[in-house]
Amino acid sequence: MRQLTSERKGLLATNFYNLETLHGVLAAAKETNQPVVLQLTSSSIDYMGLHTAVELARTGLKEFGVEGWIHLDHGSSVELAQSCLDVGFDSVMIDGSELAFEENIRITREVVKRAQAYNANVEAELGYVAKLGQSHEAQVFTQAEEAKVFVEETGVDALAVAIGTAHGFYKKEPQLQFNLLKDIHATVDTILVLHGGSGVPEEQLRKAITLGICKVNLATEIKNIFIKTLQATLNGEEIDLRKIFPVATHSVTQLVKEKLLVVQNN
Ligand code: 13P
Ligand code: ZN
Ligand code: NA
DSSP: OOHHHHHHHOOEEEEEEHHHHHHHHHHHHHHHHEEEEEEEEHHHHHHHHHHHHHHHHHHHHHHOOOEEEEEEEEEEHHHHHHHHHHOOOSEEEEEESSSSSHHHHHHHHEEEEEHHHOOOOOEEEEBBBTTTTGGGGBBBBHHHHHEEEEHHHHHHHEEESSSSOOOOSSOOOOOOOHHHHHHHHHHSSSSSOOOOOOOOOOHHHHHHTTTEEEEEOHHHHHHHHHHHHHHTTTSSSOOHHHHHHHHHHHHHHHHHHHHHHHHHHO
């Protein structure tokens, strides 16, 4: 992944929720011949079951012949990160962004220590990217100097930064803090992650990658296009889900192909 940083190309990290969204993403990665990170949140893990979810992703990557990594998104506890490491995740996020600085360092360090035994990567978050449905005002920008200390103290491989994005769609167009990103990139020696990728205009995504973002997370747009397409398809007599779902899967593929091109051909 560090190699990608120096080439100034981004890596797209997509959340998946079921077989269909997974296959939609994998088809896009295959068609564009690009690598992809397959992410699971704890709600997606609860929905599919941990073993099922990880096996789906693992066999999917093989079956589609795609280079990819399986990643825990917004892990809320050391125990959840540990369970994911145990079943073979390539990387885990420990999200201590709502904790006090010292406590965030402490749990992140603990996950880094555990992940080393599995040769897995760890992502953490400093500053606060507003969660789904929260107002944009909930965000707290990442401070470059604090991030430097955090990365040195924890040894994380990747850091989620709060630079003006939020999870979910935006009420008005986001304004990414590019000067802040430049500062962080100049100060901090780790892979930088942009959360809240849905709804960020293409030019801002490109610019963020040019200025130091490596991993770009995308979730809401995938859920949105899948369900909207399904709703539009479900108006006839057809009950064979194997005919209906592929239409929605295909719409995910089209979306992710576009995003992969933006992120990779930066
Ligand atoms: P969006 O839902 O805004 O794409 O954010 C995704 C994300 O950050 C997953 O961690
Ligand atoms: Zn996120
Ligand atoms: Na978003």
